[in-house]
Amino acid sequence: MTILKRKSLVITALLLVLFASGYSFQKAREERTRKRATPTIGRTILSLNGGLPLRAEGPRYAPGQVLVRFKPSVSTQFVNATLARYDTKKIKRISHLNLYQVRIPDWASVEEMAYALSQNPDVMYAGPNYIARIMVTPNDLLFREQWALNNTGQKIDVPGAPSGKAQADIKATTGWEEAKGSAETVVAIIDSGIDFEHPDLKNKTVSRGRDFANEDWDATDDNGHGTYVAGVAAADTNNDEGIAGVAWNCLILPVKVADKEGIAFYSDLIDGILWAADNGADVINLSLGGDQPDDSLRDALRYAHDKDVVVAAAAGNDNTAVFYPAAYDAYCLAVAATDYNDERTDWSCFGPEVDVAAPGEFVLGTYPTYMTDMTAYLPYAFGSGTSASTPHVAGLAALIKGLKPWLTADEIMDVIRFSSDDVNSGEHSGRDDYIGYGRINMEKALVPIKLSK
Amino acid sequence: MRYRLILCCALIFVVLFALAPPAVGQARPDTESSSFRAGLSFGYLSRTLDLNEEVQDVIPKMTALLASLVLEYEFRPGFSLSAHVGYSSSTFDGLAFRRLPYSLEIDTDSGSIGGILLGAEVEKSVLGGAAFGVDIRGQFFASLGLNKEWKIPGLAVEGSAKGKPIWMKASVGPVLTYRGWEGVTPFLYPRFDYLWGNFELGQTVQDLKGSEKKDIKGKSPFALGLGADFEFSSSLRLRAEAGLHPRPNGIDYSFMVQTLLAL
Numbered sequence: 001m002t003i004l005k006r007k008s009l010v011i012t013a014l015l016l017v018l019f020a021s022g023y024s025f026q027k028a029r030e031e032r033t034r035k036r037a038t039p040t041i042g043r044t045i046l047s048l049n050g051g052l053p054l055r056a057e058g059p060r061y062a063p064g065q066v067l068v069r070f071k072p073s074v075s076t077q078f079v080n081a082t083l084a085r086y087d088t089k090k091i092k093r094i095s096h097l098n099l100y101q102v103r104i105p106d107w108a109s110v111e112e113m114a115y116a117l118s119q120n121p122d123v124m125y126a127g128p129n130y131i132a133r134i135m136v137t138p139n140d141l142l143f144r145e146q147w148a149l150n151n152t153g154q155k156i157d158v159p160g161a162p163s164g165k166a167q168a169d170i171k172a173t174t175g176w177e178e179a180k181g182s183a184e185t186v187v188a189i190i191d192s193g194i195d196f197e198h199p200d201l202k203n204k205t206v207s208r209g210r211d212f213a214n215e216d217w218d219a220t221d222d223n224g225h226g227t228y229v230a231g232v233a234a235a236d237t238n239n240d241e242g243i244a245g246v247a248w249n250c251l252i253l254p255v256k257v258a259d260k261e262g263i264a265f266y267s268d269l270i271d272g273i274l275w276a277a278d279n280g281a282d283v284i285n286l287s288l289g290g291d292q293p294d295d296s297l298r299d300a301l302r303y304a305h306d307k308d309v310v311v312a313a314a315a316g317n318d319n320t321a322v323f324y325p326a327a328y329d330a331y332c333l334a335v336a337a338t339d340y341n342d343e344r345t346d347w348s349c350f351g352p353e354v355d356v357a358a359p360g361e362f363v364l365g366t367y368p369t370y371m372t373d374m375t376a377y378l379p380y381a382f383g384s385g386t387s388a389s390t391p392h393v394a395g396l397a398a399l400i401k402g403l404k405p406w407l408t409a410d411e412i413m414d415v416i417r418f419s420s421d422d423v424n425s426g427e428h429s430g431r432d433d434y435i436g437y438g439r440i441n442m443e444k445a446l447v448p449i450k451l452s453k
Numbered sequence: 454m455r456y457r458l459i460l461c462c463a464l465i466f467v468v469l470f471a472l473a474p475p476a477v478g479q480a481r482p483d484t485e486s487s488s489f490r491a492g493l494s495f496g497y498l499s500r501t502l503d504l505n506e507e508v509q510d511v512i513p514k515m516t517a518l519l520a521s522l523v524l525e526y527e528f529r530p531g532f533s534l535s536a537h538v539g540y541s542s543s544t545f546d547g548l549a550f551r552r553l554p555y556s557l558e559i560d561t562d563s564g565s566i567g568g569i570l571l572g573a574e575v576e577k578s579v580l581g582g583a584a585f586g587v588d589i590r591g592q593f594f595a596s597l598g599l600n601k602e603w604k605i606p607g608l609a610v611e612g613s614a615k616g617k618p619i620w621m622k623a624s625v626g627p628v629l630t631y632r633g634w635e636g637v638t639p640f641l642y643p644r645f646d647y648l649w650g651n652f653e654l655g656q657t658v659q660d661l662k663g664s665e666k667k668d669i670k671g672k673s674p675f676a677l678g679l680g681a682d683f684e685f686s687s688s689l690r691l692r693a694e695a696g697l698h699p700r701p702n703g704i705d706y707s708f709m710v711q712t713l714l715a716l
Contacts, residue, residue, distance in 0.1 A: 063702055109703035178556070407554060414661045415554050418608045430609075437609040444607055448549045448556035451603040451614055453564030 061128035064106075065091065066114050069099045069125040078122070086117060101129060138176075138238040138248070140200075142380060146243055147340050148232075148359030148392060149173070156340060156362050158382050164340025168423075168439075170358060170392055172246060175399065175442025180237075180248035185402040187234050187247055187283045187394055188276035190269065191226030193219040193256035195368035198227060198379060200235040200242040201252065209254035210275055212268035219254035223262050224371050226254065228383050229287045231366025233391035234398070243364055243380060246395025246442075250402065253281050257288075264288055269325075270300040273311075277304035282401045285394035286313040286332070287387035289323030297324060301331035308409045310397040314386035316349035329353040333397075333413055337361065337389040338439045342423040348386055350433045355413070356420050357435035360389035396442055403446060419444035490525040490690070492713035494537060498622075500648055500698065500705045501672040504548070511547030511560065515620070515648075515669070517596065518542045521570050525713055531578030531588070541570040541596040543618055545652065553656045553663040555605060557614055566618055568598035576628070588628040590642065595621045596650075605658065612658030620650030620669065624676065636685070642678030646698065647671065673700035676707070688715035 066088070070079050076093075079100065083090055088102040104113040110128050117126035143150070145157055147164045149172035155163045186206055193211065194201055209219030221227045234252050235245035257272040258264035269288070276284050284304055304311055311332035316323035326334035329352075337348040337360025345361055365388065367381040393416060400412050407415070420438035422430065431437050496519035504513050521539025528534065543566050548559040572594035580587040598618040605612035626644025648671030655664040680694030689712070696707035 107704060109705070112704070112706070404552070404554070406552075411554050411661060414659070418610050418612065418658055418661065419555065420609050422609055444555075446556070448551065448558035449605055449607060450558045450560060450562060452562040452606070453603070 061110065061130045063110070064104055065129040066102055066104055066110060066117065067099060067125075067127055067129050068102055068117050068123055069097055070122055071124055072098055074098065074122045082120065082122060086113065088113070088117075138244040139240050140235075140237060140242050140244045141240070142243045142364060142378075145364045148363050148388075149244060149246070151340060156382075158362050161362050162340075165342060168338075168340055168342035168359075170246075170396070170439065171441050171443035172244070175396075175446045176248060178446040178448075179399045179403040181234075181250040181399045182402040183249055183251055185247070185250040185282045185398045186253050186280050187250050187285060187398045188253040188255050188272075188279075188281035189226055189230045189233065189285050189391075190255040190257055190272040190276060191221075191229050191285070191287055192223035192258040192260070192262060193221035193226045194230045194252065194254040195221050195227045195366070195370065195379075196254075198231070198366050198369055200231055200239070200245075200366050201227065202236075203239075204230075204234055204236050204245075204252050206251045206253045206280065209256065210272070210279075211256040212271045212275070213256050213259045213264070219256035221254075221256070221368055222260035223258060224368050224381075225258065225262055225287070225387065226256065227368045228365035228381060229285060229387060229391050230254065231380075232363060232388060233285055233395045235366055242378075243366065246392055247283075247398035247402075250395070250398040253279065266290065266294055266297055270296050273297075273300040273304055273325075277307045277309050281309055283394050283397045284309055284311045285391050286311060286325060287385075287390045289314055289316055289326055291316075291318075291320075291323055293324050293327065298328045298331070301325050301328050305331040305409050310394075310401065310409045310412050312390050312393040312397060314390045315351075315354055317347045317385045317387075318349055319347050320349055322349045322351040322353045327351070327353045329355075333393055333416060334436070335386055335390045335393045336435050337384075337386045338423065338435060342421075342439060344424060344434045345384075348389075348434070352433055354433055354436040355417050356393060356437055357423075357439045358389035358392035359439075360384060360386055363388035365391075393440055396440055396445060399442070400445060415445055416440060488527050489716040490523075490527070490713040491716055492523045492525075492711060494521045494523045494539070494709065494711040495519065496707065496709040498696070498705075498707035500707075501700055501703065502545075502547075502669045503672045504667065504669060513547035513669070514545070515618075516544045517620075518565075519570055519594070519596075521572060523711060523713060531581070533576050535572075535574040535576075537570065537572030537574070537594065539570040539572075541568040541598075542566070543568060543596060543598065543620070545618065548652060548667060548669075550654045550665045550667060552665040553614075553654065554661045555608070555612070555656060555658065557605070557654060557656065559616065559652070559654070563603065564601070566598050566601045566616065568596040568618070571595050571597070579627070581632075584631060584633040586630040586632055588630065589626070590628045590644075591623075591625040593621070593623045595619070598652075605656070608658060610659055612656070612661075614654055614656045616652060616654040618650065618652040618669075620648060622646070622648045622671075630682075636683065638682040638684070640678075640680055640682070640694075642680065642694065642696075644676050644678065645674060646676035646696075647674050671698070671705075673698045673705065675699065680709075689713075 087105040092101040114126045151169035153166035211219045234247040237244040237248040255272040257268040313326035313332045315334045315336045333355040334353045336354045336357040337345045338357045339361040361384045362382045369379045372379045417437045422438040499516045502513040521537040525535040550557045574592045576590045603614045624644045624646040630640045653666040676698045678694045678696045683691040692711045694709045698705035
């Protein structure tokens with residue numbers, strides 16, 4: 001209590017201005033224009049794979065089949081005789097390559113038959129009939145706008161914005177092949193609340209949350225920032241509309257600490273962190289901060305950390321020293337921002353506390369429906385700031401937590417740090433104060449890494 | 454577990470049986486007393502593994518090259534005991550370790566892992582006629598893998614993994630021989646053939662440490678050996694055998710060549 005009293009005295013000096021003030025919402029585009037161009041959006045576009053995620057699982061090659069490529073000079077008649085000698089049956093011939101898809105007898109394995117055929121002097125190549133799969137790509141209609149998750153070099157749909165550099169992303173589609181998260185993993189969005197009716201969020205919340213700014217039990221967003229952040233972290237994914245969230249299947253615990261002006265008192269922030277840690281949060285996203293240190297804020301972070309809650313906090317958008325609570329290095333991941341070219345943004349805060357970076361410029365997120373002119377706009381917006389970067393990291397932390405619940409918060413933080421791509425190695429090799437260990441990489445953090453001799 | 458129990462019982466049976474007096478009507482002449490032979494043995498095996506896991510992107514497999522010195526002691530004709538000491542080189546494919554902080558995968562690009570090979574073999578004639586004979590043979594081999602270290606690629610800091618596979622193979626079954634040819638004795642060796650073991654992989658990336666032990670076992674517990682003993686002289690013998698290990702959706706195989714010289 002004494003701590004809180006002290007807090008109330010310094011509250012006016014320590015008002016937190018959400019990094020929302022630094023992030024610029026820009027409406028994705030006018031819905032009318034979009035409707036004219038693609039009148040079927042959200043209506044008649046069919047779900048791929050019956051709405052189910054396409055999973056890259058199962059065998060690596062077709063059982064009982066081998067592909068055999070004969071030398072061009074070998075005649076069809078001779079090929080047929082050769083295949084018969086090996087007790088194989090032709091399924092298909094690809095004449096351009098003199099390539100045969102054959103069924104092998106039950107008594108032989110694919111490897112044995114491929115090896116046996118490859119020893120034949122008339123055969124150029126024999127091997128398994130490998131299986132290719134469509135990458136795990138969600139069917140959310142605006143996924144193509146999410147360069148941060150899958151950057152193909154697409155044009156960013158913001159006036160004046162250039163195309164990004166292909167591969168300058170967090171490798172979400174490959175990461176999702178290994179893990180899409182589980183509903184048991186909860187990401188607390190400690191922010192300005194969320195829009196509970198948003199089509200990409202309404203099925204993703206654990207409860208109505210907690211509102212410390214207005215002292216009630218309904219964390220409805222009256223600013224827009226929290227809704228935006230929540231969508232980047234864990235929007236409903238593969239639901240045929242809107243955007244994809246990093247933590248595909250994880251749930252959101254909304255905790256409102258910032259008012260409609262985007263201002264949060266440290267007291268509410270501390271309350272919010274403690275409450276989230278005590279109410280089932282596995283990961284906490286803090287896309288906010290102030291420039292003043294505070295021991296109680298640090299202790300609240302330590303409390304959450306000691307309960308094995310992973311905390312991701314925005315470094316700040318002022319091109320200055322890292323803000324608080326991100327600067328409490330031992331207890332949270334401080335997140336800087338990179339852009340669509342994998343370059344650090346010139347406004348991202350820096351310092352030894354920066355752990356990692358994530359996309360933070362023109363990032364598409366959810367936006368409250370009741371703050372959107374729904375006749376003209378979709379309830380989504382592009383935003384910029386370390387506020388946008390942080391939920392990428394929180395989402396990844398949630399996926400790791402769901403995949404490996406036995407890991408401690410410290411271990412998950414290390415996994416995220418060390419799996420990052422050192423995208424500014426040309427200027428600063430190794431860990432540096434600008435993007436820390438680098439831009440996060442979901443593939444390396446989640447997918448088994450092949451060991452080679 | 455059930456297979457291992459059956460195997461132990463079978464091996465005990467073979468040993469007890471081997472210690473019993475020679476069979477009535479046994480064809481082999483009892484002209485020599487006990488004797489030693491020594492030689493070399495080379496083998497290759499390729500076995501599909503059962504990891505008892507749901508997620509398997511690649512069918513897990515183990516191949517191994519085996520080389521050993523063999524010392525055989527013949528207690529009496531038709532009853533011998535051999536010991537093997539040597540080296541094994543095992544290669545694995547499709548082993549994913551997902552309980553480590555960073556999931557790691559061992560595949561054929563990970564290279565082979567050396568190990569010490571120890572083995573024992575007991576063989577006893579059971580029935581014998583002029584042309585056909587029945588022996589019973591039991592074998593046990595253990596490959597005690599040596600630690601192999603890899604660098605973990607692609608991380609922002611140095612990281613390494615250290616792995617050590619240990620596997621065992623036990624087989625027991627009747628050997629059906631044809632003795633009608635001079636100098637060559639072809640045989641069929643249908644057998645219960647069980648492979649099991651584990652692969653332990655540790656990971657160190659700065660303070661991030663983890664270790665995972667994965668149980669492995671062969672997909673098929675049965676095999677059929679086809680081979681022959683070649684008696685080049687009274688003191689030099691060569692045995693060659695090919696093993697077929699049927700499993701669901703395919704077949705695994707093994708080969709063995711062994712020479713023995715009387716001391």
